[in-house]
Amino acid sequence: MLNLQQWAYIHRYAIRDIRRSYKKLWVIALTLFISLLLLSLTFSVKQSLNDEIEANSKELLGGDIQIDSGIDPLSGDRIKQLSNLGQISETVNFFTMLSKPSGGAVFTDLRAVDGVYPLYGEAKTMPSDAWAAFRLEGELPVVLINENIQNQLQLSVGDELTIMSKIFVVGGVIVSVPDLTNSAAFGEFAIISKQAFDQFELTSAGSFLHYDYRLKTPQSSDYQSKIEDAQTLFANDENVRTKLPKDSAQSLGRLIDNFSNFLNLVAVSAMIIAGIGISNTLLSFINQRNTSIAIKKSLGFSSKTIQLIYFYEILTHFYWGHRLSHFDALFINKKMESLLELD
Amino acid sequence: MHKPMKQSVIQFSDVRLTYGPSSSPVEVLKGVSFSLNSNEIISIVGPSGSGKTSIIMLAAGLEKATSGIININNQNITELGENALSAIRRKNIGIVFQSFYLIPNLSALENVLLSLEADQKYNGDEEAINLLTEFGLGHRIHHLPSELSGGEQQRVAIARALINKPSVILADEPTGNLDEATSENMTKLLFAYTRAQQTALVLVTHNNELARQCDRIIELKDGNIA
Numbered sequence: 001m002l003n004l005q006q007w008a009y010i011h012r013y014a015i016r017d018i019r020r021s022y023k024k025l026w027v028i029a030l031t032l033f034i035s036l037l038l039l040s041l042t043f044s045v046k047q048s049l050n051d052e053i054e055a056n057s058k059e060l061l062g063g064d065i066q067i068d069s070g071i072d073p074l075s076g077d078r079i080k081q082l083s084n085l086g087q088i089s090e091t092v093n094f095f096t097m098l099s100k101p102s103g104g105a106v107f108t109d110l111r112a113v114d115g116v117y118p119l120y121g122e123a124k125t126m127p128s129d130a131w132a133a134f135r136l137e138g139e140l141p142v143v144l145i146n147e148n149i150q151n152q153l154q155l156s157v158g159d160e161l162t163i164m165s166k167i168f169v170v171g172g173v174i175v176s177v178p179d180l181t182n183s184a185a186f187g188e189f190a191i192i193s194k195q196a197f198d199q200f201e202l203t204s205a206g207s208f209l210h211y212d213y214r215l216k217t218p219q220s221s222d223y224q225s226k227i228e229d230a231q232t233l234f235a236n237d238e239n240v241r242t243k244l245p246k247d248s249a250q251s252l253g254r255l256i257d258n259f260s261n262f263l264n265l266v267a268v269s270a271m272i273i274a275g276i277g278i279s280n281t282l283l284s285f286i287n288q289r290n291t292s293i294a295i296k297k298s299l300g301f302s303s304k305t306i307q308l309i310y311f312y313e314i315l316t317h318f319y320w321g322h323r324l325s326h327f328d329a330l331f332i333n334k335k336m337e338s339l340l341e342l343d
Numbered sequence: 344m345h346k347p348m349k350q351s352v353i354q355f356s357d358v359r360l361t362y363g364p365s366s367s368p369v370e371v372l373k374g375v376s377f378s379l380n381s382n383e384i385i386s387i388v389g390p391s392g393s394g395k396t397s398i399i400m401l402a403a404g405l406e407k408a409t410s411g412i413i414n415i416n417n418q419n420i421t422e423l424g425e426n427a428l429s430a431i432r433r434k435n436i437g438i439v440f441q442s443f444y445l446i447p448n449l450s451a452l453e454n455v456l457l458s459l460e461a462d463q464k465y466n467g468d469e470e471a472i473n474l475l476t477e478f479g480l481g482h483r484i485h486h487l488p489s490e491l492s493g494g495e496q497q498r499v500a501i502a503r504a505l506i507n508k509p510s511v512i513l514a515d516e517p518t519g520n521l522d523e524a525t526s527e528n529m530t531k532l533l534f535a536y537t538r539a540q541q542t543a544l545v546l547v548t549h550n551n552e553l554a555r556q557c558d559r560i561i562e563l564k565d566g567n568i569a
């Protein structure tokens with residue numbers, strides 16, 4: 001068993017050796033630092049994204065619970081029962097052609113939203129007052145389009161668009177809507193009012209219609225029991241599916257997980273490659289010290305003391321490599337958050 | 344009047360050393376026997392490959408004899424384990440190599456202190472500085488080996504071997520890498536200090552002149568004492 005004095009000596013010797021051999025050791029330190037940084041960065045980015053999703057799960061869903069009734073709307077009785085639990089927002093999605101009277105059409109995911117949409121978060125448009133104007137409805141019903149439609153059809157605010165032979169006027173461009181996961185994030189999409197949808201009887205889209213309802217419970221109410229009540233309402237209805245914020249977060253979380261699994265794979269591959277590099281470097285670290293080890297043996301140092309000196313040196317490298325890369329990963333993550341303007 | 348009893352520091356009894364596979368063994372030592380008394384200086388001479396360095400390695404416990412008995416201060420070291428051999432080395436033996444073998448990133452002083460530190464003596468700075476000063480290296484104590492001449496490096500190596508006051512110094516061609524003048528000074532230094540400290544000295548050398556200055560010469564030929 002080594003006494004305190006011997007440990008102090010091992011520490012002193014190892015630190016002195018590192019200090020005087022840093023020119024030979026920087027490759028080890030760098031390899032270690034990069035591989036650990038990559039791994040720490042992956043985990044910290046993944047954690048940060050998941051936390052963000054978790055914190056905004058209600059906005060991602062657009063309500064405390066989403067009720068998906070498929071091609072048929074909910075009956076008046078069910079809507080009444082639901083409205084006893086809180087505020088309801090109704091949306092209808094369907095695919096249709098948006099065409100410009102002067103020529104040109106785009107196949108679009110059209111969403112008809114009611115006056116209280118969105119229940120959580122806010123829709124952002126360009127110009128910024130387009131959403132408010134969309135609510136008012138003028139002589140002609142308004143359609144909000146995404147940027148791709150604007151570019152493809154060369155549209156400006158005030159231009160006319162035909163949807164199922166009804167004339168709409170372009171009110172603005174949608175920048176973002178809160179329930180992103182439920183919109184066609186990778187396709188074209190546009191928003192019209194539920195009032196215009198009903199007025200023009202666009203229900204003729206038939207089986208392509210998709211009805212969604214979102215419920216926002218009053219803040220003072222018992223959230224959990226209201227949600228359970230809403231779920232109980234549709235427990236025996238095979239055509240209705242309910243979805244909670246955590247499900248929405250999970251579905252987006254799965255996307256993030258897949259991305260971070262890919263990052264993990266990259267990091268682990270880098271670690272394996274770096275591991276081979278590290279083991280070779282450590283081998284060369286020991287080989288460089290073969291003479292020193294032999295001299296110490298000839299002077300009567302015990303094998304244990306010699307092993308501990310070099311083990312301590314290697315551990316010191318790992319410790320500082322890990323500390324530095326971990327803090328750097330946190331720093332980079334914070335920087336990335338501020339660059340991406342995540343709140 | 345009684346003569347003081349001379350204690351045997353090293354005793355080799357029928358020591359054999361064989362390398363290689365049993366089908367074609369290389370016999371380096373073929374039953375060597377000799378003893379070295381305290382305060383005695385002997386030289387081991389012989390042509391290259393006759394087994395001179397092997398005797399040093401065996402006496403230091405850095406190699407294991409194939410057969411025979413090796414006693415260091417009346418303790419048979421042939422049966423000892425690694426840790427016990429390390430203890431024998433740090434308490435009884437000082438080694439000086441032809442190539443000096445100083446640790447390159449330690450200063451002259453730190454190299455000398457290593458011998459004390461191996462024996463868990465961590466406050467020997469003053470002693471080491473005094474010894475290096477006596478060896479004419481007072482102004483070089485903080486220099487790295489790469490900043491010292493060959494003669495200075497060998498003086499550091501000798502100081503390192505002597506600082507622990509071992510009972511025997513094993514010197515393997517200590518002047519082999521030095522010029523004639525430096526070599527002579529080095530020998531004088533080594534002889535003077537081993538005599539002063541009453542330390543025995545085994546000197547492996549090719550230099551017959553140097554060998555003749557020793558109390559006794561052991562000549563090796565083909566693994567046997569001639």
